[in-house]
Amino acid sequence: MPRYQCIQFGQCVKADASEVIEIPAGAESKCPQCGQKLEEVNGGGKFPVPPKIVLIAVPAVLVLGGVIWFFLSGEPKPSGPQAVESALTDVWPWLKTSPK
Numbered sequence: 001m002p003r004y005q006c007i008q009f010g011q012c013v014k015a016d017a018s019e020v021i022e023i024p025a026g027a028e029s030k031c032p033q034c035g036q037k038l039e040e041v042n043g044g045g046k047f048p049v050p051p052k053i054v055l056i057a058v059p060a061v062l063v064l065g066g067v068i069w070f071f072l073s074g075e076p077k078p079s080g081p082q083a084v085e086s087a088l089t090d091v092w093p094w095l096k097t098s099p100k
């Protein structure tokens with residue numbers, strides 16, 4: 001059922017009391033006290049994002065970020081001494097068999 005509030009503040013006791021008035025769908029949204037048009041109430045002051053989703057999403061993002069960081073930092077990097085060594089042995093193959 002749609003919920004309404006009277007906005008005739010200072011003129012209507014229902015507006016001053018912030019009273020929520022339920023009007024059946026299809027019926028005219030008029031204040032039963034003062035007969036003025038009512039303002040529809042949307043959600044009644046709820047958060048834009050339900051807190052339950054935030055409680056699930058925030059740890060999930062943190063865990064996912066941790067996993068990505070673990071794999072990125074754990075992977076052997078292609079650049080470095082090994083890349084230099086393979087580049088050298090491409091030019092001088094005898095370096096491969098030489099003892100270190």
Ligand SMILES: [Zn+2]
Nearest residue numbers: 006012031034
């Ligand atoms: Zn009213």
